[in-house]
Structure formats: C-alpha cells, structure tokens
Amino acid sequence: MKYTFPENFWWGSAASGPQTEGAADVDGRKPSIWDYWYTKEPGRFFNGVGPANTSNFYYQYKEDIALMKETGHNSFRTSIQWSRLIPDGIGEVNPKAVDFYNRVIDEMIAQGVTPFMNLYHFDMPMSMQEKGGFESREVIDAYATFAETCFKLFGDRVKHWFTFNEPIVPVEAGYLYDMHYPNVVDFKRAVQVAFGTTLAHAKAVKAYHGLKQDGKIGIILNLTPSYPRSQNEADLRAAHLADLIFNRSFLDPVTLGEFPKDLVELLREKNFLPEYTEEDLVTIKENIIDILGVNYYQPRRVKAKEYMPHPDAPFVPEHLFDNYEMPYRKMNPYRGWEIYEKAIYDIAINIRDNYNNMPFFISENGMGVEGEDHYRNHEGYIEDTYRIDFIKSHLQWLHKAISEGSNCQGYHLWTFMDCWSWANAYKNRYGLVEVNLDDNYKRTVKASGKWYKTLASENGFEA
Known part of the structure; x- marks a missing residue:
C-alpha cells in the first residue's frame, strides 16, 4: 500500500542548540545550568561526558545543512541558546551570537530548509537560575524579553517559532525526581515552576503577535497518552489523573487558555496551588498558540495504587497512581x-x-x-533498518489520523545527527547521520538518512 501525505508536508528533524552546537565557552557564551552542574557533579553525567563540545554544529553548520538537504529535509527545528544570545540572561545582546544564528538561518534558507526556531530547550542560563528560574517574576520577564529580542533579530526570515520544548520535563526532572539541576524534590515548587513557565510562554506569544511578523508561534509538548490497565473505575481514575498532570497541565492552557478544572481542584485540595494574579490568568487566556508541536516516544500505562505512600514522603504524582508494565509489550x-x-x-x-x-x-x-557500530555494512555506513521500520510504523498510524480529518502538517524525527543528551551523553544514537567523535566529528549518512530522502521526495512510502 502507498501512504501519501498532504501537499507541502513538513519532512525534517529536530535538535537543540545545547545538544549540538558545542563551543560552550566560546564567543561570549556563558554557562547554562548544564555547564554549571557538570563542574559540580560530573559523576552525574554518563561516562563523565559533559556539555562542552556536543556535536560541533557551531563550526560544521554549513556541512550539516548541506546534509539536511541531502537527506530530504524541507524543514528543521533547532533552538537559540539564551545563554549565547544574552549571556547574562538580561541586558547586552552578544553580537557574535547574532552573527552565528544569522549565518545558520541564511544557510538553511539558501539550501531550501525552512527554519523552525525554538527558544528554550531545558537550558536555563545559570545567572537566571540563581535568581530563581521560572519561580521568579524577574526571570519570567527576562525570558519574554529574550523571546522578543529573537523575534526582532530573526523574525524577518524565521516564520515558525516555538517558545518551549517539553516544558513539563524541567518541572519533573528538576523539581520532582532529582534528574536535572537544580535537583529539587518539592511538588509545590514544581507547580510554581510550571505556572511560571506557562506565563512566560504566554508573554512570548503576546510579544510575537504584537509584532505582526506574518508567521506562527507555538510550543512543543511531549504528549504521552495515559492508558489504564483496565476499564475498572479505579484504573480509569488513575489514567485521568496522570493525563491531567503530565499532558493537560500544559496542553489545555496553551490551546484553550485555561487550566483543567479537575487539576485545579486537585492542587487546591492538596494545598499546592501556585501564587498567581488574575492578570496572569488573563494573559494566559488571551494568548493561545497558532500551531502545536507534538513529541511522542512512548505511552504511559497506569493502574490504581496498590499501596498507599508513606505519610511523611514528599508528594510526587505517583502517589495518585502506579505505573503499569503491560505484559508482552513491544x-x-x-x-x-x-x-x-x-x-x-x-x-x-x-x-x-x-x-x-x-x-x-x-x-x-x-x-x-x-552500539550502532555493530550495524555498519561493508560500504562503511550504518544499516539502521530498525529505524526505518520504526518511522514507517508510526507514519502508518499518523496517515490514518490525517485521513480521518486530523490537522497534522508534518513529521520531524529526533534527530538529524547523533547528538549529546542530558543524562546519556552519546550512549543512545538517534540520528539519520552518524557523528564519529573519534574522527573529528566526521559525519556519515546512515541507511535511514538515504531512505528519508526518498520518503520526502515521494511525499510518502510503500508498505
């Protein structure tokens, strides 16, 4: 069967500045929370590999953008690093950063790759974290200024903007589960960070629409459907609560302008409501997005609690449900x-x-x-047929949704080339293009990259 996608469908991939650019202490960039945390606890990073060099995009961007064209990209999302553009978080704009991002954007356009720009990919400038991160009104306003600065500098050419990538992740990882800096375990503070992030997002949307730049602004959310173990009422309730916390906490305010009533009641009942003003709620209500980016990797499966948590344990979402491992899952x-x-x-x-x-x-x-090197063929490139099969099987379901009226406009893979990741360094490789860290960051297109070119040029595939 041939799966054909709508005309002008976006075929491309996504990455982020902090995971690809490298040059962490070059040309005026100042530390983000990742740079700082690595100096304090390098043992928390896989194999002790920190964020200094990542994939060298800062120096090899022209080669990389040519490879985007070679692998069929008509669009590509990356991010502008706040800590590079405005190194102190507020104040002076770094002219070397402006020059770099201008060159990247112009090169993408020259190669026929539409730039999608995200403004925040987990990379809080350390100077802003010291002021309280998104718990702080000063930082919320500084982010809105950073966003407006980006729109004014680059908005003549960039017409697809995104305020945050996966905003729930810094909330979970930084303020609930001790996975990211600042390593806080405090649900009330997590809620305040989530609210502050939502407000910062809405202020950026307001600034963008106010400039009337003839583009679209949205947000990137990792939506993870919550599937109940069974249709038992307790399991259904567990899935509903997980969905409220992990999906709808951001999805509803950015698209509908309001937080889910059930979530507000839950927070009120447990005395976890954030501090806010009525003006904040109006700002959120009046500044909804034009387009939504959806990141999807895996489902969330939940069931009713088996045992009640210890009364003195710090509250986490899993006090309301248990995660469930479905037997015989793929x-x-x-x-x-x-x-x-x-x-x-x-x-x-x-x-x-x-x-x-x-x-x-x-x-x-x-x-x-x-260990993708195990799949290297006699021609010297990685024969990652498993990645091709993975993409195809997801696209078949996406095609079905589009045929049933879903308003999906594109598909971006994570990621274009192998990149550094927050906790796993280079352990798991995701790229269409291999990056050889032992050979001056040499790029080699994988089998999936060659196939992706065909996918994009034919606007679909046979299966």
Whole structure:
C-alpha cells in the first residue's frame, strides 16, 4: 500500500542548540545550568561526558545543512541558546551570537530548509537560575524579553517559532525526581515552576503577535497518552489523573487558555496551588498558540495504587497512581521504552476532537539505539533498518489520523545527527547521520538518512 501525505508536508528533524552546537565557552557564551552542574557533579553525567563540545554544529553548520538537504529535509527545528544570545540572561545582546544564528538561518534558507526556531530547550542560563528560574517574576520577564529580542533579530526570515520544548520535563526532572539541576524534590515548587513557565510562554506569544511578523508561534509538548490497565473505575481514575498532570497541565492552557478544572481542584485540595494574579490568568487566556508541536516516544500505562505512600514522603504524582508494565509489550531494549505506534493516532484524534482540531505536527519521534557500530555494512555506513521500520510504523498510524480529518502538517524525527543528551551523553544514537567523535566529528549518512530522502521526495512510502 502507498501512504501519501498532504501537499507541502513538513519532512525534517529536530535538535537543540545545547545538544549540538558545542563551543560552550566560546564567543561570549556563558554557562547554562548544564555547564554549571557538570563542574559540580560530573559523576552525574554518563561516562563523565559533559556539555562542552556536543556535536560541533557551531563550526560544521554549513556541512550539516548541506546534509539536511541531502537527506530530504524541507524543514528543521533547532533552538537559540539564551545563554549565547544574552549571556547574562538580561541586558547586552552578544553580537557574535547574532552573527552565528544569522549565518545558520541564511544557510538553511539558501539550501531550501525552512527554519523552525525554538527558544528554550531545558537550558536555563545559570545567572537566571540563581535568581530563581521560572519561580521568579524577574526571570519570567527576562525570558519574554529574550523571546522578543529573537523575534526582532530573526523574525524577518524565521516564520515558525516555538517558545518551549517539553516544558513539563524541567518541572519533573528538576523539581520532582532529582534528574536535572537544580535537583529539587518539592511538588509545590514544581507547580510554581510550571505556572511560571506557562506565563512566560504566554508573554512570548503576546510579544510575537504584537509584532505582526506574518508567521506562527507555538510550543512543543511531549504528549504521552495515559492508558489504564483496565476499564475498572479505579484504573480509569488513575489514567485521568496522570493525563491531567503530565499532558493537560500544559496542553489545555496553551490551546484553550485555561487550566483543567479537575487539576485545579486537585492542587487546591492538596494545598499546592501556585501564587498567581488574575492578570496572569488573563494573559494566559488571551494568548493561545497558532500551531502545536507534538513529541511522542512512548505511552504511559497506569493502574490504581496498590499501596498507599508513606505519610511523611514528599508528594510526587505517583502517589495518585502506579505505573503499569503491560505484559508482552513491544520494547526498544536499548532505551527501555515501549514501542506503541497507535498512540500517535490517539494523540492526533484527541487534538482533533478536544482541541479544536488545532494545526499540529509531529515535532519529535525517534529511536535511540546503543552500539550502532555493530550495524555498519561493508560500504562503511550504518544499516539502521530498525529505524526505518520504526518511522514507517508510526507514519502508518499518523496517515490514518490525517485521513480521518486530523490537522497534522508534518513529521520531524529526533534527530538529524547523533547528538549529546542530558543524562546519556552519546550512549543512545538517534540520528539519520552518524557523528564519529573519534574522527573529528566526521559525519556519515546512515541507511535511514538515504531512505528519508526518498520518503520526502515521494511525499510518502510503500508498505
């Protein structure tokens, strides 16, 4: 069967500045929380590999953008690093950063690759974290200024903007589960950070629309459907609560302008409501997005609690439900994640039915694999047929959703080339293009990259 996608469909991939640029202490850039944390606790980073060099995009961007064209990209998302553009978080703009991002944007356009620009990818400038991060009004306003600065500098050419990538992740990882700096475990502070992030997002949307630059602004959310173990009422309730906390906490305010009533009641009942003003709620309500980016990797499966948590333990979302490992599920053994393709269809239909059929695109989807060198063929490139199969099987479900009226406008893979990741360094590789760290960051297109070119040029595939 031939799966053909709509005309002008976005085929491309996604990355981020802090995971690809490198040059962490070059040309005026100042530390983000990652640079700082690595100096304090390098043992918390896989194999002790920190964020200093990553994939060398800062120096090899021309080669990389040519490879984007070679692998069929008509669009590509990366991010502007706040700590590079405005090194102190507020105040002076770094002219060397402006020059770098101008060169990247101009090169993409010259190669026929539409730039999608994200403004925040987990990379809080350390100077801003010291002021309280998104718990701080000063930092919320500084972020809005950073966003408006980007629009004014680059908005004549960049017409697809995104305020945050996966804003729930810094909330979970930094303020609940001790996975990212600042390593806080405090649900009330996590809620305040989430609210502050939502308000910062809304202020950026307001600034963008106020400039009337003839583009679109959105946000990138990692939507993870919550599937109940069974149709038992307690399991259904568990799935509803997980969905409120991990999906709808951001999805509802950015698309509908309001937080879910059930979530507000839950926070009120447990005395976790954030500090806010009525003006904040108006700002959020009046500044909804134009387009939604959806990152999807794996489902969340939950069941009713088996045992009640210790009364003195700090509250975490799992006090309301248990995670559930479905027997005989399909797994990516390298990442420890379930592969469940139908969820991408369920997300699309949910947006169609419950979020005004908001225009959206798949902004990340991908498969991380360890030890890809084992799959190198006699021609010297990696024969990653498993990645091709992964993409195809997800696209089949996405195609079904589009055929049923879902307003999906594109598919971006994570990621273009192998990149550094926050906790795993280079352990799991996701790229269409291999990066050889032992050979001056040499780039080699994988089998998936060659196939992706065909996918994009034919606007679909046979299966």
